[in-house]
Amino acid sequence: MTELLSDYLGSKWQAGSGAGTALFDPVLGDELVRVDATGLDLPAGFAFAREQGGAALRALTYRQRAALLADVVKVLQANRDAYYEIATANSGTVKNDSAVDIDGGIFTLGTYAKLGDTLGDRHYLPDGEAARLGKDPLFQSQHVLVPTRGVALFINAFNFPGWGLWEKAAPALLAGVPVIVKPATATAWLTQRMVRDVVEAGVLPTGALSVICGSSAGLLDQLQPFDVVSFTGSADTAAVIRSHPAIAERSVRVNIEADSINSAVLLSQAGPDTAAFDLLVKEVVREMTVKSGQKCTAIRRVFVPDALYGQAAEAIGARLSKVTVGNPRNDAVRMGALVSRAQFDAVTEGLATLRQHAQVLHDGTRQPLIDADPAVACCIGPTLLGASDADAAAAVHDTEVFGPVATLLPYRDTTHALALVRRGQGSLVASLYGSDAAALAAAAVELAGSHGRVHVISPDVAQLHTGHGNVMPQSLHGGPGRAGGGEELGGLRALHFYHRRSAIQASTGVLGTLA
Numbered sequence: 292m293t294e295l296l297s298d299y300l301g302s303k304w305q306a307g308s309g310a311g312t313a314l315f316d317p318v319l320g321d322e323l324v325r326v327d328a329t330g331l332d333l334p335a336g337f338a339f340a341r342e343q344g345g346a347a348l349r350a351l352t353y354r355q356r357a358a359l360l361a362d363v364v365k366v367l368q369a370n371r372d373a374y375y376e377i378a379t380a381n382s383g384t385v386k387n388d389s390a391v392d393i394d395g396g397i398f399t400l401g402t403y404a405k406l407g408d409t410l411g412d413r414h415y416l417p418d419g420e421a422a423r424l425g426k427d428p429l430f431q432s433q434h435v436l437v438p439t440r441g442v443a444l445f446i447n448a449f450n451f452p453g454w455g456l457w458e459k460a461a462p463a464l465l466a467g468v469p470v471i472v473k474p475a476t477a478t479a480w481l482t483q484r485m486v487r488d489v490v491e492a493g494v495l496p497t498g499a500l501s502v503i504c505g506s507s508a509g510l511l512d513q514l515q516p517f518d519v520v521s522f523t524g525s526a527d528t529a530a531v532i533r534s535h536p537a538i539a540e541r542s543v544r545v546n547i548e549a550d551s552i553n554s555a556v557l558l559s560q561a562g563p564d565t566a567a568f569d570l571l572v573k574e575v576v577r578e579m580t581v582k583s584g585q586k587c588t589a590i591r592r593v594f595v596p597d598a599l600y601g602q603a604a605e606a607i608g609a610r611l612s613k614v615t616v617g618n619p620r621n622d623a624v625r626m627g628a629l630v631s632r633a634q635f636d637a638v639t640e641g642l643a644t645l646r647q648h649a650q651v652l653h654d655g656t657r658q659p660l661i662d663a664d665p666a667v668a669c670c671i672g673p674t675l676l677g678a679s680d681a682d683a684a685a686a687v688h689d690t691e692v693f694g695p696v697a698t699l700l701p702y703r704d705t706t707h708a709l710a711l712v713r714r715g716q717g718s719l720v721a722s723l724y725g726s727d728a729a730a731l732a733a734a735a736v737e738l739a740g741s742h743g744r745v746h747v748i749s750p751d752v753a754q755l756h757t758g759h760g761n762v763m764p765q766s767l768h769g770g771p772g773r774a775g776g777g778e779e780l781g782g783l784r785a786l787h788f789y790h791r792r793s794a795i796q797a798s799t800g801v802l803g804t805l806a
């Protein structure tokens with residue numbers, strides 16, 4: 292039997308009482324560890340985090356909590372090698388892809404440590420200026436933001452066990468709100484190990500950070516009116532969470548990050564060997580292959596002018612044919628595995644659906660694997676599909692295949708392109724490629740209403756831009772409509788989710804003593 296990972300709740304490590312669910316190496320097929328949450332005393336654990344962890348965090352100032360984040364960064368940095376080993380074994384990722392999750396998480400924490408330090412030694416955040424309520428200026432209204440007096444429950448997706456924890460925990464802890472994280476089962480090991488290291492280092496107040504691995508059963512039932520839930524995962528699970536009584540009846544605040552059919556649009560009419568064209572091709576291939584396309588922000592639809600459809604297909608296909616796939620432990624491999632057999636089956640099924648509406652322009656499904664047994668390894672090469680009638684290909688605008696798959700689509704003019712992009716019904720990110728600054732800016736504003744982020748790549752930022760799919764802590768992450776309607780990150784904006792706004796009506800003298 293493999294090791295059963297412990298859960299940390301109510302300031303103690305405890306093992307679930309069930310047999311546990313096994314986690315596997317998606318390349319070698321070996322069982323790695325097991326997780327289980329059966330029989331945990333959830334009411335006591337949530338109460339402990341809420342009462343002990345919350346009180347201890349709220350007793351600190353923003354600057355002191357920012358210093359805690361900096362301490363967490365040090366702990367994680369000291370244990371990076373172990374995280375890389377776990378990511379290789381459990382997520383099947385090559386080193387560069389593990390870095391997106393591990394170092395991306397550490398970078399995000401570090402960014403919030405710096406941002407938090409600017410908030411100073413206070414226990415609340417002023418929200419705007421005081422406003423006089425009558426003719427006499429003595430009696431005024433000052434809006435304030437104070438930490439919510441509950442727990443932040445994170446229910447996370449399998450694709451970012453590291454970053455997915457810290458991009459949420461950094462603003463929550465900085466805000467003064469204790470965290471309970473339930474990672475996706477398939478890749479829970481890395482999350483559990485990171486929490487274990489931070490708990491063992493003793494850098495956070497007791498009850499500030501807890502982890503429950505295994506089933507989500509009963510978690511939402513624990514939620515009280517001042518708790519918040521941040522969920523990342525599929526639209527189906529999001530719907531279950533939204534309709535849970537805690538959310539529907541107790542007004543528990545919820546943030547949802549769900550599926551997204553993200554787009555890349557070439558706004559230039561110029562073809563191969565122009566900067567805009569080449570930048571699009573490079574970015575599409577990068578997005579299709581980083582983490583084997585298992586990024587919620589990955590490019591799924593690629594829009595190019597009619598006249599460039601064939602050349603774009605050729606250029607993207609040529610680059611994809613150089614992508615080596617297989618065992619991430621082999622240095623010759625550029626793209627590792629999907630995280631599990633279930634994901635491999637889901638990608639295969641999604642591809643079959645899309646193939647009914649599109650033709651295959653580059654087929655990665657029969658690509659030989661390096662150092663991996665195709666009967667065991669959950670590896671699949673990148674596939675580019677194409678649909679010459681973008682309007683008719685309804686499934687392409689609607690189906691998220693969570694793997695190395697994208698579809699090329701031609702458009703007539705900019706109005707047509709932007710209308711097609713919006714058929715994604717709200718996305719996390721769209722990227723635009725061109726060299727006409729005014730045209731790029733106009734399209735960016737046009738798409739801002741349906742996208743959490745618009746990433747504009749012009750030749751002058753070819754070496755500087757941060758990448759279509761890279762989520763930077765300074766920028767908003769989330770998207771309207773089908774993307775879940777959530778908002779995360781965006782610098783200090785992220786703190787709002789973990790605060791309550793209140794208007795304090797008092798004399799100027801009283802307001803002057805708020806601390």
Ligand code: NAP
Nearest residue numbers: 447448449474475476505507524525528548549550551587
């Ligand atoms: P999922 O099946 O919805 O699972 C997500 C999380 O929800 C897991 O921790 C899962 O636990 C838990 N869960 C499952 N059923 C639940 C229930 N009834 N109540 C409460 N929690 C429940 O999603 P997934 O397949 O792991 O993730 C892939 C999806 O996430 C993709 O569609 C992708 O687009 C989306 N995603 C979005 C973002 C974003 O930021 N917008 C980022 C990454 C991924 P178990 O693992 O134990 O089942």
